[in-house]
Amino acid sequence: MQVNSRSALQMFYRSVYNNSHGLLKKRMRELVPVKQALLRDVRKRYGAKEVCKVTVDQAIGGMRNVFGLFYDASLLDAKTGITMRDYNIPELQEYLQKAENGHEPLPEALFWLLCTGDFPSEQEFADVQQEWKLRGQLDSETQKFILSLPKTAHPMTMLSQTLLFLQKDSQFQQAYDQGKVSKPQYWEYFYEDAMDLLAKIPRVAALIYRHKYKNGEIISADENLDWAGNYAHMLGYNKFEVRECLRGYLSIHADHEGGNVSAHTTHLVGSALADPYLSYSAGVNGLAGPLHGLANQEVLKWLLEMREELGENISNEKIQDYVLTTIREGKVIPGYGHAVLRYTDPRFIHQKDFAARHIKDDPLVDLVRQCYHVIPPVLKTIGKIQNPWPNVDAHSGVLLYHYGMREFQYYTVVFAVSRALGCMANLIWSRAFGLPIERPGSITMRWIEEKFGENQGMK
Numbered sequence: 001m002q003v004n005s006r007s008a009l010q011m012f013y014r015s016v017y018n019n020s021h022g023l024l025k026k027r028m029r030e031l032v033p034v035k036q037a038l039l040r041d042v043r044k045r046y047g048a049k050e051v052c053k054v055t056v057d058q059a060i061g062g063m064r065n066v067f068g069l070f071y072d073a074s075l076l077d078a079k080t081g082i083t084m085r086d087y088n089i090p091e092l093q094e095y096l097q098k099a100e101n102g103h104e105p106l107p108e109a110l111f112w113l114l115c116t117g118d119f120p121s122e123q124e125f126a127d128v129q130q131e132w133k134l135r136g137q138l139d140s141e142t143q144k145f146i147l148s149l150p151k152t153a154h155p156m157t158m159l160s161q162t163l164l165f166l167q168k169d170s171q172f173q174q175a176y177d178q179g180k181v182s183k184p185q186y187w188e189y190f191y192e193d194a195m196d197l198l199a200k201i202p203r204v205a206a207l208i209y210r211h212k213y214k215n216g217e218i219i220s221a222d223e224n225l226d227w228a229g230n231y232a233h234m235l236g237y238n239k240f241e242v243r244e245c246l247r248g249y250l251s252i253h254a255d256h257e258g259g260n261v262s263a264h265t266t267h268l269v270g271s272a273l274a275d276p277y278l279s280y281s282a283g284v285n286g287l288a289g290p291l292h293g294l295a296n297q298e299v300l301k302w303l304l305e306m307r308e309e310l311g312e313n314i315s316n317e318k319i320q321d322y323v324l325t326t327i328r329e330g331k332v333i334p335g336y337g338h339a340v341l342r343y344t345d346p347r348f349i350h351q352k353d354f355a356a357r358h359i360k361d362d363p364l365v366d367l368v369r370q371c372y373h374v375i376p377p378v379l380k381t382i383g384k385i386q387n388p389w390p391n392v393d394a395h396s397g398v399l400l401y402h403y404g405m406r407e408f409q410y411y412t413v414v415f416a417v418s419r420a421l422g423c424m425a426n427l428i429w430s431r432a433f434g435l436p437i438e439r440p441g442s443i444t445m446r447w448i449e450e451k452f453g454e455n456q457g458m459k
Contacts, residue, residue, distance in 0.1 A: 022127050022128065022131045023123070023124050023127040023128075024112060024115060024116075024124070024127065024128055024131070024195075025188075025191060027115075027116050027124070028115060028116070028187075028191065028428070028432075031116060031117075032187065032432045035429075035432070035433070036432065036433065036434075039433055051067045051068070052065070052066060052067045052068075054066050056448055056452070059443060062339075063259075064339060068440065069258045069259060069264065069267070070258075070433075070435065071257055071258025071259075071263070071267065071426060072426075072429055072433075073085060073114045073255055073422060073425050073426050073429065074114075074255040074256065074257050074258075074422060075257055076256060076257040076259075076340050076341070078340055078341055078342045078343075079342060079343055080343075080346075081341060081343070081345055081346040081347070082255070082256055082257070082346065082347070084110070084113065084114060084254070084255055084422075085113050085114060085117045086117075087113070088346060089252055089346040089347060089349075089350050090346070090350075092105050092110065092113075092251065092252075093105050093248075093350065095119050096109040096110055096113070096119065096251070097109040097120070097122070097125045098247075099226055099229060099243070099244070099247065101240075102240075102243075102244055102247065103244065103354075103357070104244045104245075104247035104248035104251065104354070105247065105248065105251040106125070106129075106226055106227070106228065106247055106251070107227050107228055107247070107250045107251050107254065107418075107421055108125060108128045108129045108132065108226065108227050109125050109128075110251050110254055110421060111128060111198065111254075111421050111424075111425065112124055112125065112128055114254070114255065114421060114422060114425035115425050115428065115429075129226060129227065131195065131199070132195070132198060132199040132227055133199070133223055134199075135195055135196050135199035135200070136199035136200050136202070136203055136221070138200060138203050138204070138207070142162070142165065142166065142200075142204075143207065143218075145162065145165050146158070146162055146204065146207045146208060146211060147207075147211055147216060149161065149162075149208075149211070151211065151212050153212075154288070154409055155208050155209070155212055155407075155409055155410050155412075155413045156284060156285075156287070156288035156293075156409075156412050156413060156416065157288075158208045158211075158212065159204065159205060159208060159284055159413055159416055160281045160284045160285050160288075161281075162204050162208070163197070163201075163204075163277050163280055163281040163284065164277065164278070164281050166196075166197070166200065166204075166277050167275065167277035167278055167281075169196065169277075170193050170275040170276070170277055170278075171189050171192045171193055171196075172186070172189035172190055172192070172193050172273075172275040172276075173275045175189050176189075176273070183434060184434075186273070186431040186432075186434075187428055187429070187431040187432035189275075190270075190275070190276060190427055190428050190431045191428050193275050193276040193277065194276045194424035194425075194427060194428055195424075197276050197277060197280060197420065197424060198420055198421065198424055201416075201417050201420050202227060202228070202230060202231035202234065202417055203221060203231075203234060205231065205413050205414070205416070205417050206219070206231060206234030206235050207234075208413065209235050209236075209407075209410055209413070210234075210235070210236070212407075212410075213407050213410070214236065219233065219234050219235075219236055220234075221233070221234055222234075225243075226247070227250075228243065228246045228247040228250045228251075229243040229246070229247065231246060231250075231417065232245075232246045235405075237403060237404065237405075239403075241358050241403070242403045242404075244354075244358070245354065245358075245399055245400075245403060246414070248350065248351070248354055249351075249396060249399070249400075249414065249418065250414075250417060250418040250421070251418070252347045252350050252351075252392070252418075253347070253392070253396075253415055253418035253419060254418050254419065254421035254422045255419070255421065255422025255423075255425070255426075256422070258426065259340075260292065261283075261286040261287065261289065261291075261292045262283040262284070262286050262287040262292060262293070262416075262419050262423065263283065263419070263422060263423055263426065264286075265282050265283045265285070265286040266279045266280050266282065266283035266423040266426070266427065267279075267423075267426055267427070267430060267438070268282075268438050269282040269283070270427045270430060270431075271430065271435060271436065271437045271438040272437050273437075276424060276427050279423075279427060280420060280423055280424070280427075283419070283423055284416050287412060287415060287416050287419060288412060293412040293415050293416070294411075294412055295334060295335065295391075295393035296335070296392075296393040296396045296397030296400075296411055296415075297397055297408045297409075297411055297412075298334040298335075298393075299334040299335035299393050299394055299397050299398070300397035300398060300401055300408065301334075301408075302326075302333075302334045302335075303364060303367055303368070303371075303398065304364075306319070306322055306367070307363070307364070307367065309322070310322065312363060314367065314370070316370070316373075316374045319370065319371060319374045319375070320374060320378050323374075323375055323378045323379070324378065327382065333375060333379065334393070334394075335390055335391060335393045335394030335395075336375055336376070336379060336387075336388060336389065336390055336391070336394060337379075337385060337386070337387045337388070337389075337391065338387055338389075338391045341387055341389070341391065342386060342387045342389075343387075343389055344389040344390060345389070345390060345391040345392050345394075347391075347392035348372075348390045348391060348392050348394055348395050351392070351395040351396060351399060352368075352369065352372070352395060354399070355368075355369075355395070355399065355402075359402060362402055364398055364401065364402065365398055365399075365402055368394065368395055368398050371390075371394070372390055372394070375388070375390075376388040376389055376390075396411075397411055400414065
């Protein structure tokens with residue numbers, strides 16, 4: 001179904017839902033006052049407690065291990081990896097709903113968990129799935145905008161621009177401009193925008209892919225498929241394995257606590273009451289940076305260069321030498337190490353297990369497995385490396401490459417579709433908690449000298 005105007009589209013899904021807003025919003029309305037009371041109690045009991053001390057090195061060095069953000073949906077532990085609402089990756093895979101005959105968790109179920117802290121019932125899961133299908137329709141105006149973007153633009157630029165284009169439909173911005181919304185209601189309008197954004201972003205991302213790489217040959221949505229499966233379909237990948245790959249990919253990349261660039265940027269911009277479209281467009285721009293969202297592309301390029309230089313059937317010894325040569329050249333080993341983690345990233349293990357179930361006799365996938373056993377012992381011999389183990393990027397790009405996606409620049413768009421889940425859940429709860437605008441202080445070199453130098457305290 002194609003809807004030709006925004007008003008007709010909004011009338012359509014509002015008539016279907018009859019203003020009930022679905023089961024998730026009903027559950028949120030029950031939870032918000034309870035969680036607000038819990039946060040008030042936490043602040044009353046612990047508000048004056050010190051979370052951590054900050055050194056000059058930390059202030060200058062990217063605020064590593066500085067705990068200065070409240071972000072309730074997920075937590076990253078150096079040893080155990082990411083937990084979302086206190087559940088780790090294997091638990092998410094076990095307990096979240098899956099496609100028929102599938103093994104991978106479905107993002108609709110994960111979003112319910114991120115918002116509520118509970119696994120959804122079958123009815124609750126189906127309700128979110130149906131609501132996203134209804135909200136996900138793209139009007140002709142939006143499709144025309146995407147198809148008018150220059151094909152020379154980076155796909156992440158296209159995504160960011162389209163999110164800004166969709167901002168014209170922000171219910172929060174419209175209500176705020178008209179003076180119709182009070183602070184206790186902010187979260188409800190953020191919720192509406194977040195649900196619309198999440199429903200539309202796979203279709204937007206797929207349309208960008210087909211426009212830039214496939215001569216504008218658009219594939220219509222299949223309303224019988226789930227959110228991730230439909231995304232794969234609209235991209236042009238219809239094998240069940242590929243759909244499963246994207247289901248898992250979009251779930252395990254959904255959130256990684258609040259300190260990473262995309263999540264923090266979205267949270268920061270949202271704290272100024274910029275609506276979810278403005279906030280996530282900013283987060284997408286951060287994700288496009290080479291040090292954040294482009295890492296899996298760097299891994300893939302490095303592995304392909306290794307194979308080109310060393311040939312097929314590479315021995316462990318040759319991999320060891322190649323690693324040491326890379327380090328001697330002043331480069332890092334892409335996909336190994338992490339700013340927080342000190343053990344193998346559970347998301348890497350998830351993808352390695354997926355490959356073991358579904359992929360046989362792929363030289364590049366086999367090389368990833370081989371590197372997993374060879375590289376960490378080599379890195380352990382280098383004293384400055386705190387974490388020699390692979391992170392999620394060591395495998396994710398290789399999976400997309402295996403299934404035929406060779407457009408490296410687009411890999412970050414897939415990441416952005418996933419990360420929207422966590423960022424939107426956090427935005428909703430940030431407004432529900434009434435969190436203030438984020439405004440940390442900063443320091444100068446003179447301030448450091450005056451505070452800690454020989455003549456400290458003197459001007």
